[in-house]
Amino acid sequence: MLGGGFFTYLAKTTAHRNTLQKCTRCNVLYNKTTDKCPHCSALNDTELSLQLSKRKATRLSLGKSMFIGAAVIILIMFLLKI
Numbered sequence: 151m152l153g154g155g156f157f158t159y160l161a162k163t164t165a166h167r168n169t170l171q172k173c174t175r176c177n178v179l180y181n182k183t184t185d186k187c188p189h190c191s192a193l194n195d196t197e198l199s200l201q202l203s204k205r206k207a208t209r210l211s212l213g214k215s216m217f218i219g220a221a222v223i224i225l226i227m228f229l230l231k232i
Contacts, residue, residue: 169183170182173189175198176189
């Protein structure tokens, strides 16, 4: 049954999300059982800001690529319709 599989997946995902917390420095989710964020606890403020700026640049680049890809698909669909 398709619906049962989805709800099982949803229950597992929700249970997993309850074991995570968001870091106040880097906003990354990590396991609640650890006392420090494994992503940024070893970084000083300068290293952390460098990592965050790299992450932001990657996210912006991906967004631009997705927008261009969507525009190309719409253009192709429009040209094939005519």
